[in-house]
Amino acid sequence: MLDKNGIAKRIAKEVQDGYYVNLGIGIPTLVANYVREDIEVEFQSENGVLGMGPFPFEGEEDADVINAGKQTITTLPGASFFDSAMSFSMIRGKHVDLTILGAMEVAENGDIANWKIPGKMVKGMGGAMDLVASAENIIVAMMHTNKRGESKLLKKCTLPLTGVGCVKRIVTNLAVVEVTNNGFKLLERAPGVSVDEIKKATAGNLIVEGDIPEMQV
Amino acid sequence: MINKKVANVQEALNGVSNNMTFMFGGFGLSGIPENAIAELVKLGVSGLTCISNNAGVDDFGLGLLLQKKQIKKMISSYVGENEEFERQMLSGELDVELIPQGTLAERCRAAQSGFPAIYTPAGYGTEVAEGKETREFDGKMYVLEHAFKADFAFVKAWKGDAAGNLIFKGTARNFNPNMCGAAKITVAEVEELVPLGTLDPNQIHIPGIFVQRIFQGEVYEKRIEQRTVRPKIS
Numbered sequence: 307m308l309d310k311n312g313i314a315k316r317i318a319k320e321v322q323d324g325y326y327v328n329l330g331i332g333i334p335t336l337v338a339n340y341v342r343e344d345i346e347v348e349f350q351s352e353n354g355v356l357g358m359g360p361f362p363f364e365g366e367e368d369a370d371v372i373n374a375g376k377q378t379i380t381t382l383p384g385a386s387f388f389d390s391a392m393s394f395s396m397i398r399g400k401h402v403d404l405t406i407l408g409a410m411e412v413a414e415n416g417d418i419a420n421w422k423i424p425g426k427m428v429k430g431m432g433g434a435m436d437l438v439a440s441a442e443n444i445i446v447a448m449m450h451t452n453k454r455g456e457s458k459l460l461k462k463c464t465l466p467l468t469g470v471g472c473v474k475r476i477v478t479n480l481a482v483v484e485v486t487n488n489g490f491k492l493l494e495r496a497p498g499v500s501v502d503e504i505k506k507a508t509a510g511n512l513i514v515e516g517d518i519p520e521m522q523v
Numbered sequence: 524m525i526n527k528k529v530a531n532v533q534e535a536l537n538g539v540s541n542n543m544t545f546m547f548g549g550f551g552l553s554g555i556p557e558n559a560i561a562e563l564v565k566l567g568v569s570g571l572t573c574i575s576n577n578a579g580v581d582d583f584g585l586g587l588l589l590q591k592k593q594i595k596k597m598i599s600s601y602v603g604e605n606e607e608f609e610r611q612m613l614s615g616e617l618d619v620e621l622i623p624q625g626t627l628a629e630r631c632r633a634a635q636s637g638f639p640a641i642y643t644p645a646g647y648g649t650e651v652a653e654g655k656e657t658r659e660f661d662g663k664m665y666v667l668e669h670a671f672k673a674d675f676a677f678v679k680a681w682k683g684d685a686a687g688n689l690i691f692k693g694t695a696r697n698f699n700p701n702m703c704g705a706a707k708i709t710v711a712e713v714e715e716l717v718p719l720g721t722l723d724p725n726q727i728h729i730p731g732i733f734v735q736r737i738f739q740g741e742v743y744e745k746r747i748e749q750r751t752v753r754p755k756i757s
Contacts, residue, residue, distance in 0.1 A: 352624060353550040354694045364752040369553060369745035370681075370693035376551035376604075376748040387693055389700040389728075390550070390576070391632045394625030398644065417648075428612070428621070429603035435651060436625030439644035470648035 308479045308496045313447050315340045315523045317477050321347055330407030331375045333447040337406055350402055352393050352433040357385025398440040405441040409448050411463045414489040414510035416473040419465035438469030450478035450507045457509035480504050489513055494521045527687035527737045532562045535710045535736045541568050546676040546702040547575035551748045554695030555584050556677040558712050558740035572596040574671055576698055578608045583746050600624035626668050633670035634705035640669045673706035683713035684722050687731025704733030712740045
């Protein structure tokens with residue numbers, strides 16, 4: 307079984323040379339730490355920066371340079387700043403190659419819910435609806451089950467949707483899963499996790515074909 | 524040169540009244556019009572509809588207007604980090620319309636650019652699209668979203684001149700340029716109002732035509748919401 311850093315490490319393998327990548331808050335943010343150093347990747351933050359670098363050194367933080375999580379950041383050589391409309395032109399216009407975001411629920415048809423729990427948590431969708439409506443390549447990073455042990459990979463989402471039929475791939479603490487026309491297709495198992503365990507933790511239709519390899523992380 | 528310079532924040536806010544619709548630039552606490560907000564608190568205008576990506580925190584930004592119950596309705600994309608906001612929303616005192624961040628930006632830009640509405644894929648198939656016109660283009664579904672209509676846009680820039688030209692800094696740019704000219708009156712506050720002719724015309728982000736009033740803010744606290752750092756390696 308993987309921890310949050312393990313999930314991030316596995317997703318980092320999907321990041322290819324020359325990609326512009328948007329990382330959501332939470333586990334997705336950790337992906338930046340594990341991207342291979344021999345490839346060129348630029349991270350976009352939807353509040354208006356391309357070419358994000360690491361956190362600033364103590365004492366060098368600037369209130370005018372933050373990421374979408376409102377954290378102080380730095381920029382790398384070649385970085386640029388832009389306004390919110392241009393930022394979402396990059397996103398809706400499909401100029402961003404890969405979007406990695408968290409989710410509360412994903413359905414076997416690729417629907418995603420990650421912005422609202424009616425009556426409990428209503429913080430808003432931020433840029434998530436724009437991201438999932440447009441990105442060709444969306445990877446969801448999340449735990450396979452919620453805190454109550456219930457599956458987050460469902461036949462149908464129960465929470466208000468963020469987007470419809472948009473998720474292509476899911477990386478969880480247990481597995482790598484592809485969203486197909488017939489449901490969730492199991493691609494890889496996390497180290498030490500059996501196919502049966504993944505089946506038990508998946509409420510939606512799980513397609514298992516042949517031997518399922520263990521993830522390389 | 525058409526002079527946009529006003530003496531102070533009081534003059535800049537001349538004409539604001541109860542029940543108006545205002546736009547506020549800023550993302551989180553970065554690039555918010557701190558001086559205009561402080562003056563609105565002093566003026567005590569109420570029944571306001573506020574278009575702003577976020578709603579500040581309890582004791583700063585738009586949170587200050589919320590504390591005084593001056594806001595009737597918020598139109599935002601993300602409103603976490605604010606307990607008073609949550610309390611007013613759950614009790615029904617505050618009307619809240621949550622919309623996708625890119626849609627918010629584009630509804631500002633549509634108002635700025637003379638488009639009555641735009642089609643966006645964001646929110647299709649979700650509760651955001653309920654009751655809205657949808658249309659298919661090349662096999663994909665889009666939602667019709669209308670341009671905002673606002674009385675005042677309050678924006679904050681780094682540098683500006685008396686002609687109303689603006690230059691922004693870092694990610695404090697965010698929604699500010701998109702709101703310029705998107706309301707009946709755009710009030711720009713700047714950290715530094717520089718002498719006319721010192722800004723390089725090649726470097727102007729927003730030309731003065733989109734700005735009606737400009738002033739230099741008295742103080743900028745520029746509060747940091749999430750101070751994240753790494754240790755210095757000696």
